[in-house]
Amino acid sequence: MKFPQNNIIDNWLNENGNPEIARLVEKNLALTEKINSILKERDIKKGEFAEMLGKKPSEVSKWLSGTHNLTMKSINKMEFVLGVDLINIEPITEVKYVYLGLIQGGEIENAMNDYEDSNYNIAM
Numbered sequence: 436m437k438f439p440q441n442n443i444i445d446n447w448l449n450e451n452g453n454p455e456i457a458r459l460v461e462k463n464l465a466l467t468e469k470i471n472s473i474l475k476e477r478d479i480k481k482g483e484f485a486e487m488l489g490k491k492p493s494e495v496s497k498w499l500s501g502t503h504n505l506t507m508k509s510i511n512k513m514e515f516v517l518g519v520d521l522i523n524i525e526p527i528t529e530v531k532y533v534y535l536g537l538i539q540g541g542e543i544e545n546a547m548n549d550y551e552d553s554n555y556n557i558a559m
Contacts, residue, residue: 459504466510466521467501473517474499487516 474484485495497503514521 460501463503463505464501466505467499469521470513470517471499473519477517484516488512 473479474481479487481496481499482492485492488495498505498509510521
């Protein structure tokens with residue numbers, strides 16, 4: 436979604452040149468564009484979406500305009516009613532296991548006892 440050239444947000448960003456704000460606006464627009472795309476794909480009208488969220492249509496319209504700062508609470512509610520992940524954040528894992536061996540068929544306990552080390556060498 437692109438805003439017209441002469442709008443309040445673009446004018447303010449051009450005058451103040453804050454890259455942090457520009458990044459926020461860019462992400463907000465991408466998020467609302469994604470939501471609008473899902474609604475269009477599913478043929479859900481904005482009024483219906485507002486009803487699904489338990490919000491006033493005017494509030495949802497403001498959210499979907501791309502000019503409103505969405506909260507995590509409102510994003511979470513939209514994700515829940517649409518059944519999608521709008522923001523995909525991978526959980527931090529402290530340990531990842533990499534299996535580089537061979538376990539031949541049979542019961543898992545026997546397979547673990549018969550485990551053979553791989554010939555895979557890691558270059559460091």
